[in-house]
Amino acid sequence: MSYGRVLTIQDISCFGQCSLTVALPILSACGHETCVLPSAVLSTHTGGFTGFTFRDLTEDMPSIKDHWIKEKISFDAIYTGYLGSTRQIDYVKDIFAAFDKEGCLKVVDPAMADNGKLYYGFDDKFVAEMKTLCGKADYLVPNITESCFLTDTEFKTEYDEAYIKELLVKLAALGCKNVILTGVSYAPGTTGAVVYENGEYYYYKHDKIANGCHGTGDIYASAFVGSLLHGKTAYDSAKIAADYVLACINETIKDETHWYGAKFEPVLGKLIESLKQ
Numbered sequence: 202m203s204y205g206r207v208l209t210i211q212d213i214s215c216f217g218q219c220s221l222t223v224a225l226p227i228l229s230a231c232g233h234e235t236c237v238l239p240s241a242v243l244s245t246h247t248g249g250f251t252g253f254t255f256r257d258l259t260e261d262m263p264s265i266k267d268h269w270i271k272e273k274i275s276f277d278a279i280y281t282g283y284l285g286s287t288r289q290i291d292y293v294k295d296i297f298a299a300f301d302k303e304g305c306l307k308v309v310d311p312a313m314a315d316n317g318k319l320y321y322g323f324d325d326k327f328v329a330e331m332k333t334l335c336g337k338a339d340y341l342v343p344n345i346t347e348s349c350f351l352t353d354t355e356f357k358t359e360y361d362e363a364y365i366k367e368l369l370v371k372l373a374a375l376g377c378k379n380v381i382l383t384g385v386s387y388a389p390g391t392t393g394a395v396v397y398e399n400g401e402y403y404y405y406k407h408d409k410i411a412n413g414c415h416g417t418g419d420i421y422a423s424a425f426v427g428s429l430l431h432g433k434t435a436y437d438s439a440k441i442a443a444d445y446v447l448a449c450i451n452e453t454i455k456d457e458t459h460w461y462g463a464k465f466e467p468v469l470g471k472l473i474e475s476l477k478q
């Protein structure tokens with residue numbers, strides 16, 4: 202499909218290059234109509250700032266959904282990211298159920314943790330509820346930390362293929378159809394994504410530069426969805442998203458003052474080009 206209609210459900214961090222401020226331009230650059238359901242509005246993201254504002258939009262969700270149903274609005278894909286409350290996850294499941302027409306792709310990025318830790322504000326109850334949302338996904342796009350929380354597995358910084366395969370099997374047992382596991386590194390200087398599709402395991406390896414940047418998980422998931430909806434295979438979409446994130450990091454590390462997000466905008470052209478190939 203070259204022109205799809207995507208609904209993305211995640212927060213607006215007004216400053217900080219993540220969530221909707223990243224998903225919207227990336228999905229648009231991939232050529233899709235994008236609809237949003239903001240989960241919360243924050244003055245900044247929570248990764249490195251203090252004193253940020255947080256407006257939870259949980260209560261708005263059911264009436265927004267009901268209006269869309271009344272208007273007979275439909276989506277080709279629903280992609281969820283950072284959610285604002287544990288109860289909101291139930292409403293997101295209602296939205297999945299209400300708009301799950303034939304062929305509607307459901308992609309869940311369980312954006313809640315990184316580097317072995319949950320993000321500020323999340324707890325075990327949120328994780329338990331997130332497991333049930335992950336079970337509804339056609340494609341789940343977690344990092345290793347999130348996978349460990351979702352599967353009650355010990356987080357390791359050094360691991361082998363057996364550890365990753367065990368994580369994938371446990372993630373699939375949640376009920377999701379396919380998994381794209383990001384940030385999988387078996388050797389120094391390299392990292393990559395594992396695509397676990399229909400029980401088959403594929404690894405796309407690429408260079409690892411620096412320690413990454415804040416918001417790259419959101420960039421990755423958005424580029425993955427944009428590419429998948431464009432008609433690329435899951436493996437090609439995982440590869441396109443990985444190459445794009447790498448280009449974003451290369452662009453960002455030139456500027457030491459840019460610690461809060463990744464400069465994804467100057468390299469949007471590369472993403473668009475890769476979709477043409």
Ligand code: PXL
Nearest residue numbers: 219220246247248283320416
């Ligand atoms: O990039 C993930 C993300 C999204 N939204 C908010 C966040 C974070 C990560 O810290 O704080 C508000």
